[in-house]
Every structure is written in C-alpha cells, then in structure tokens.
Amino acid sequence: MSDPTDPIDVFSFFCYLLSFMARFSNLLRFIRRKKFPFKFIYSDDYWVDLGQHVFPVMKYRLIYETLIRTGVRKENFVLPQPADDEDLLLVHTQKYLKKLKTGNLSPSEILTLELPYSKELVRFAWLFVGGTILTAEMALKDGVAVHLGGGFHHAFPDHGEGFCVFNDIAIALEKMKKEGKIERGMVVDCDLHQGNGTSFILSRKDYGFTFSIHQMDNYPAEKTSSTVDVGLWSGDGDEKYLSSLREYFPLIYKEFKPDLVFYLAGADPYDDDQLGNLKLTFEGLEERDRIVIEEARKLNLPVAILCAGGYARKVEDTVSIHLNTIKAAQKVQRKYF
Numbered sequence: 001m002s003d004p005t006d007p008i009d010v011f012s013f014f015c016y017l018l019s020f021m022a023r024f025s026n027l028l029r030f031i032r033r034k035k036f037p038f039k040f041i042y043s044d045d046y047w048v049d050l051g052q053h054v055f056p057v058m059k060y061r062l063i064y065e066t067l068i069r070t071g072v073r074k075e076n077f078v079l080p081q082p083a084d085d086e087d088l089l090l091v092h093t094q095k096y097l098k099k100l101k102t103g104n105l106s107p108s109e110i111l112t113l114e115l116p117y118s119k120e121l122v123r124f125a126w127l128f129v130g131g132t133i134l135t136a137e138m139a140l141k142d143g144v145a146v147h148l149g150g151g152f153h154h155a156f157p158d159h160g161e162g163f164c165v166f167n168d169i170a171i172a173l174e175k176m177k178k179e180g181k182i183e184r185g186m187v188v189d190c191d192l193h194q195g196n197g198t199s200f201i202l203s204r205k206d207y208g209f210t211f212s213i214h215q216m217d218n219y220p221a222e223k224t225s226s227t228v229d230v231g232l233w234s235g236d237g238d239e240k241y242l243s244s245l246r247e248y249f250p251l252i253y254k255e256f257k258p259d260l261v262f263y264l265a266g267a268d269p270y271d272d273d274q275l276g277n278l279k280l281t282f283e284g285l286e287e288r289d290r291i292v293i294e295e296a297r298k299l300n301l302p303v304a305i306l307c308a309g310g311y312a313r314k315v316e317d318t319v320s321i322h323l324n325t326i327k328a329a330q331k332v333q334r335k336y337f
C-alpha cells in the first residue's frame with residue numbers, strides 16, 4: 001500500500017485535479033457555444049481611419065475580439081456585403097449618392113457630417129447598411145440578431161449629419177416592408193442623441209413607429225418629431241430614465257404590434273461619456289436593455305439590435321456596455337425560447 005502523504009501521490013492527485021478542471025471548463029465552454037441563441041453581424045472591414053476623432057471606430061473590432069475570446073464560435077458571425085444602390089435609394093436621393101461616390105460633397109456638407117471624407121468612408125458606409133439589412137433578416141429568422149455596428153440615426157435623405165452617412169435603420173425597415181417581410185416596423189432609439197434623421201424619414205408613414213429617448217440639452221440642436229419623444233435633461237440618471245422607459249414599454253409594443261423592432265442600444269447615455277450627460281450607470285444601462293428586449297420577446301416580437309453611439313473616455317467602457325447589451329439579449333432569448 002502506498003502512503004497517501006507520499007509526494008508522488010500528491011503530485012498525481014494534483015495532476016488529476018488539473019485535468020478534471022480543464023475538462024470541466026471545456027465542457028462548460030462547449031455548452032455555452034452550443035447554446036448561443038442568435039447571430040452576430042460583423043466584418044473585419046468595419047474600420048476606417050478617421051485620424052484624431054471622438055468616434056471610436058476600433059470598438060467594433062474590440063467587441064468582436066472579446067466575443068471570440070469568451071468562446072463565441074466563428075459560425076455565430078455572419079458576414080455582411082455592401083448594400084445595393086437600389087436599397088439606399090429607398091431612403092436617400094440619387095444626387096446625394098452621386099456626390100458621395102464622386103467625392104463632391106461641399107465643405108459645408110462635410111462639416112455637417114462631422115467626418116473626414118474619404119473613399120474608405122464611403123465603402124464603410126455602404127457596408128454598414130448591408131450589415132443592418134442582414135441583421136433585420138436574421139432577427140426575423142431567429143427572433144434576435146445583433147449588428148456589431150449600425151444605428152446611424154442622424155442621416156437624412158439628401159445629406160449626412162453627426163457621424164452618420166446613411167440612415168441604415170430606415171433603409172432596412174423600408175426594404176423589409178418592400179419585400180413583404182413586415183407590415184409594420186418600430187424603431188426604439190435609446191442612443192443619447194435624438195434620432196432626428198430616422199424620425200424625419202419615417203414621419204407620415206403609418207407603417208413606421210419611432211420612439212426616441214434622449215438628452216434634450218444636446219445635439220441635435222433642432223429636434224424632429226418622432227411618434228414618441230421622451231426628452232430628458234443633463235444629470236437625470238438611472239431612476240428618471242428607467243421610470244420614463246417603463247411608462248412606454250410594453251405599452252407601445254402592444255398598441256402598435258410591430259413585426260420587427262430595431263433597437264438602437266447606444267452606449268452614450270453612460271455616466272463617463274464625452275458627448276453626453278445623462279449619467280446612467282452600467283447597471284442602469286443593463287436594465288434599459290433588459291426592458292426593451294425582454295418586453296419585445298415576451299410578445300414574440302423580433303429584435304434587430306444595433307450598437308449606435310458611445311464615446312466614453314475609456315473605449316473599454318463603451319465596449320463593456322455593448323457587450324452587456326449582448327448578454328441581456330442572450331439571457332432573454334434563453335429564458336423565452
């Protein structure tokens with residue numbers, strides 16, 4: 001008989017324990033991978049060099065890399081293609097498209113866009129619209145889909161504004177409607193800034209419902225009219241924000257009965273955002289996500305989730321907020337489907 005205190009036995013037991021733990025964690029990872037309940041839309045081409053700019057383009061790649069690191073399989077990602085001009089023309093003017101393609105935006109149009117013009121920017125904008133269209137299609141199929149991009153809600157038919165070249169949200173909604181995939185679509189815009197372009201484009205269209213909760217004393221100076229606008233003010237914080245949100249959800253889902261919800265889960269209502277002052281905490285933003293996504297899924301409404309804005313002093317904070325939105329969607333999807 002061997003002595004249990006024998007150093008060789010202790011070593012063997014330790015090795016066995018390590019291998020057991022490794023197998024157990026692999027099993028957990030396997031279960032997690034198997035059960036991932038929806039698709040992510042992402043391309044390595046979600047990148048454009050903007051020079052020194054507050055817009056953190058690198059966030060898209062950082063979100064993707066974190067998801068891969070935490071065990072999401074590559075098969076869970078779907079690669080978008082640039083949108084067709086035909087799709088862009090559902091919302092934008094031929095003249096605007098031509099100006100973008102030929103590099104003929106006026107200095108004042110570039111100033112309003114607040115992005116440096118380049119051929120790469122144009123490619124980037126076309127690709128993002130393709131991504132949001134694909135996200136809408138995948139959401140209709142799986143109940144939820146997440147675009148690691150999109151949400152350019154300040155773009156108007158004939159011009160871009162505030163970092164937004166094309167209104168990917170309105171284009172995707174119009175395309176789903178045109179193809180008969182939906183009768184009615186709803187935009188739930190929880191970015192810090194009002195979704196002025198989307199509201200303008202979808203106003204007077206009875207098949208489009210726009211909800212925007214935003215900071216009033218912030219860009220855009222002139223707000224357009226959404227179907228429902230909830231205007232908050234600097235420093236309002238979690239409590240005011242969440243109680244305002246609860247007044248409308250699930251009420252507007254039940255009344256309008258959309259066939260598809262576009263959720264703009266902007267990270268910029270966050271406390272440490274460089275462009276905003278709504279002062280929401282991580283927990284407050286998570287609860288926001290839960291309310292919007294869960295109330296929709298309880299009613300079996302498909303949700304296309306778009307990242308939209310986010311300009312935290314530390315880019316990791318912006319990335320964490322977007323990842324928390326994904327976690328909220330994952331929890332809800334596992335709970336109901």
Ligand SMILES: [Zn+2]
Pocket residue numbers: 191192193266268308309310
């Ligand atoms: Zn914003």
